[in-house]
Amino acid sequence: MDDIRVLLFFYFGEAVLLFYTGLAMFELKLSIPRLLCTAGLYSLCIWFVRGLYAMYNIPLGTHTLILVVLSILLMKFIGKVNWIFSVGAVLTGFSLILIGNWFINLIIQQINLTWEHILSSVWLHILFGYLEDTFLILLLILNKIFGLSYIKLFELE
Amino acid sequence: MKDRKLIIFLNIVLCQVFLNLYIAVSYLNHTLDFIFNVLPAVIILIVVFSAGLCLFMVKELLRLARKEKDAEIALARLEESNFLISTLKAKQHDFANHLQVLYGLVERGEKRALKKYMEYISNDLKTVDRITGLKCVEVAALLCKKMALSENVVIEPVIKTDLKHLSLPPDKVISILGNLIDNAVFEAQRHEEINNVRIEISEDKEFYIFEIWNPGHIPPQLFDKIFEPGFSTKGEKGSGMGLPIVKRIIEKFGGKLELISRKGSGTTFRVYLPKKETSLPKAN
Incomplete structure (x- = not known):
């Protein structure tokens, strides 16, 4: 299992970003208690799934698909968001995380680091985790400052 | 959407x-x-x-x-309701004219004419009351529309129920009644002596009964033929699809269609449309 500090300082924050930004693209908002509850449960899911993968020596990668499904279910049943928006919000968030992961891999290769080294250090794990969420944060900023959303982009009602 | x-x-x-x-x-x-x-x-x-x-x-x-699709049906209902409202407003204006006539007759002391005129208005009022009392707004609007638009033909509605528990969707009921009334009006226009159409709406335990009478006559050998697609007694004016569609809708929703036609007595199309199951009296 990952360090508890990673759960508290990274997984939880990423979960909040993921749900908040994803829903913001549909001009939707969860109440603070519901957002925190959903994010909290999701961060526990990440922690648990990654722990299982480590326990059974399964290489990470397929855990993403499991987490996508779990986050959609959490957003639907805990966040009480319609299926259509749950799916759209989660896929938006995860797509941005994957793009972030791509860029982080390029950076890691440049600075001669490895993921094993990063994951073995709590604070490096947290730092690079948030670096991976750069595009998610960027989209959130664009949404807040310029009102960027799917609704405005496609002139939906 | x-x-x-x-x-x-x-x-x-x-x-x-x-x-x-x-x-x-x-x-x-x-x-x-x-x-x-x-x-x-x-x-x-x-x-x-x-x-x-x-x-x-x-x-x-x-x-x-x-x-x-449900929204489209709801919009159609709204349009029918609007038409009904404007028809009733026109009726209201009509009654103002009636009052003037009544006043005139009272002034002139024409008691017999006054009584006759009041009987006529009273019957008219009852008819309007019955039509507006129908719970199926679309049928009410259809009747008002047909009564207003039929040239040279008098449509006499006799309404003995409120259609509260009609099971068919409104658009299907309109399709059935609209076709039958149009056919009846067409026959009444062709008839040399009688130019009225009677529409009676009543109910029994299980069905609502719609009877549309016209003074025309259908020979017995054509009783089955008129329900065949493409067959029409209207010549070029008819598409031959009205009655087959009516029959198909009625049978699809568990109703019945009867045709009675005798020379000199006119033609009656009697349509039985089922009530909603929840409205039927329970066995116990």
């Missing part, structure tokens, strides 16, 4: 984008090296996931299409 469809399509696109990104990143991170050992299983998993999502989206699209 249209926008929800767009959001669903957007979700399908997002799904494809995510899966493509996932495969690309997995390849770069060499997690696919492991996946190659179980590649068929992973491909099946991704295909199933993708297909499941798409099927769900299609199901949502179909649900939205149904809702759109």
